[in-house]
Amino acid sequence: PRRLQLYNWHKWAGVAILALSALRLLWRLLRRPPPPAPAPRWQLAAAHVTHALLYLLFFAVPLAGWAYSSAAG
Numbered sequence: 001p002r003r004l005q006l007y008n009w010h011k012w013a014g015v016a017i018l019a020l021s022a023l024r025l026l027w028r029l030l031r032r033p034p035p036p037a038p039a040p041r042w043q044l045a046a047a048h049v050t051h052a053l054l055y056l057l058f059f060a061v062p063l064a065g066w067a068y069s070s071a072a073g
């Protein structure tokens with residue numbers, strides 16, 4: 001029973017993270033951040049790609065957990 005309870009908490013935490021990520025993405029799209037500090041172009045590009053990948057993981061990780069637990073039944 002303890003194990004099932006921990007799985008449940010884990011799932012709710014994951015779903016909460018998914019919901020918060022959606023809110024964050026919406027906020028980020030609606031309110032543009034200030035322009036970046038001056039930096040070499042490759043650093044601006046690297047920062048951009050890193051952030052995009054981070055946002056991808058915000059969604060991919062909890063969705064993968066959800067898909068896994070749904071498939072496992």
Ligand code: HEM
Nearest residue numbers: 007010011012013014015017061062063065066067068069
């Ligand atoms: C930020 C979100 C999440 C993170 C970082 C995360 C991370 C993890 C980790 C590290 C494990 C252990 C894997 C292992 O034993 O090697 C795990 C297992 C598991 N996760 Fe998540 N998870 C997330 C979201 C979710 C969600 C949303 C669900 C379901 C709705 C879920 C369901 C499960 C289940 C059922 C297991 C057990 C798999 C098994 O050992 O049979 N996870 N998760």
